[in-house]
Amino acid sequence: MNAAMPPEGPRHRPLPDMVAAHVREQIMSGAIRPGEFLRMEPIADAVGVSITPVREGLVRLTNEGFVTAVPRRGFVVAEFTRRDVRDLFWAQSRLAGELAARAADRITVDELDEFSGLMTMSDAAIASGDPVAIGEYGHRLHRHVNLVARSDRLARMLASIVKHLPNSFYGSIEAHIRTVPADHRDLYAALAAHDAERARAVTERHTLGSADYVVEMLEGRGLWGDDR
Numbered sequence: 326m327n328a329a330m331p332p333e334g335p336r337h338r339p340l341p342d343m344v345a346a347h348v349r350e351q352i353m354s355g356a357i358r359p360g361e362f363l364r365m366e367p368i369a370d371a372v373g374v375s376i377t378p379v380r381e382g383l384v385r386l387t388n389e390g391f392v393t394a395v396p397r398r399g400f401v402v403a404e405f406t407r408r409d410v411r412d413l414f415w416a417q418s419r420l421a422g423e424l425a426a427r428a429a430d431r432i433t434v435d436e437l438d439e440f441s442g443l444m445t446m447s448d449a450a451i452a453s454g455d456p457v458a459i460g461e462y463g464h465r466l467h468r469h470v471n472l473v474a475r476s477d478r479l480a481r482m483l484a485s486i487v488k489h490l491p492n493s494f495y496g497s498i499e500a501h502i503r504t505v506p507a508d509h510r511d512l513y514a515a516l517a518a519h520d521a522e523r524a525r526a527v528t529e530r531h532t533l534g535s536a537d538y539v540v541e542m543l544e545g546r547g548l549w550g551d552d553r
Contacts, residue, residue, distance in 0.1 A: 340374045344382025345389075346488075347372050352391055352402055353490065355546040359404045363392065389489060410543065411536045413489050418532035420483040421467070425512065425528035426521035427474035436473050437517055443469055444509045451506060466509065470516075470528075490539070504534060 338346075348368060351357045365379045372379070383400045386392045390409075392400045432440075443466040450458035471480045508531040515524035543549070 340372075340378035341381035341385055344368060344372050344374060344379050345385045348382065348386060349389075349391055349489070352405065353543065353548070355543065355548040357402055358548075359402050361402045362395075362398065363400045363402065365399070391489075405548070407540050407543075407549065410540050413486060414533055414536035414539070417483065417486050418529040420479060420486065421471075421532050422525040422529040424471045424474040424476060424479060424483065425515075426525040427476055427479075428470045429516050429519050429521040429524035431475055432473050432516050432519070436469070437513075440466065440469055440473075440513060440516060444513055447509060448506050463505070470512070504531070508534075 348357075348363065357363070363383065365376050365383075368382075369376055369379045383392055384394070387394050387400070390403055391405065393403045395401055443462060447459070447462040447466050450462045471483065474480065508527060511527045512524060512531070515521075515527055
């Protein structure tokens, strides 16, 4: 998986963003299904906010395609298909690949050493099987690459795509995709050699390799009851 910008702690996130993240998680986990109407009061209670930020958060989710506003009735969960998941990873892979290529061109010796240290910590987290640590160090490793690319606007574009999948997925993905440690080593080698095209290819492969796992995970959670 790839991470664009650092995650914000709950106290530092706008309330509508907290609402959007909560509802997005509920949709992606299968807790609420396409076609269900969303009641604002339970959402407000779950997040610990008033109704106003709930409404604003749901409006944001309409712009992302997760919910649909129905005049005089409220908000309903929109259809979310397997193809939507794969499209998210495809778009993410292209932007992350470009950032990795730029990082390979620009990385310094000190930055490469920092990547190596993060890679070591990520490997240790994977060996421990701790999904929280796996998610944290995987995020920090990919964020480091994106910062080394020195392309803030492109990284923010990637962040707008990454947020469509809940943060809780990332540790699970990095823990269960067996190629993750090898992919990290391949990326390190590409960065060390300043080989932009190899860095791009490794990053795209690494990101796209997560799509099928996420589809299977969502199927297991009962998100889809048909063959869409």
